[in-house]
Amino acid sequence: MSDVTKEPPRAHIRITYTGPIYPHWEIVGDYGDPDLxxxxxxxxxxxxxxxxxxxxxxxxxxxxxxxxAENEGVSVEWFPEEVNN
Numbered sequence: 686m687s688d689v690t691k692e693p694p695r696a697h698i699r700i701t702y703t704g705p706i707y708p709h710w711e712i713v714g715d716y717g718d719p720d721l722x723x724x725x726x727x728x729x730x731x732x733x734x735x736x737x738x739x740x741x742x743x744x745x746x747x748x749x750x751x752x753x754a755e756n757e758g759v760s761v762e763w764f765p766e767e768v769n770n
Contacts, residue, residue: 694760
């Protein structure tokens with residue numbers, strides 16, 4: 686067993702797919718440091734800017750956003766949760 690305790694998230698972000706017409710994504714912070722939320726949302730938005738959900742690049746970018754969130758201590762919620770390709 687590990688002695689490492691899981692820290693609560695420093696912030697929470699909701700990423701919503703808004704549809705096939707640009708802009709495709711809405712990124713909103715629910716709680717946490719506003720500077721942390723703004724910086725994370727900016728980086729996430731740049732990864733998703735021109736990528737609709739059905740694009741093959743989306744899955745790779747989604748994983749990059751999730752990994753970035755894990756490293757920053759940010760919880761991320763995606764809407765819709767599943768991608769139907």
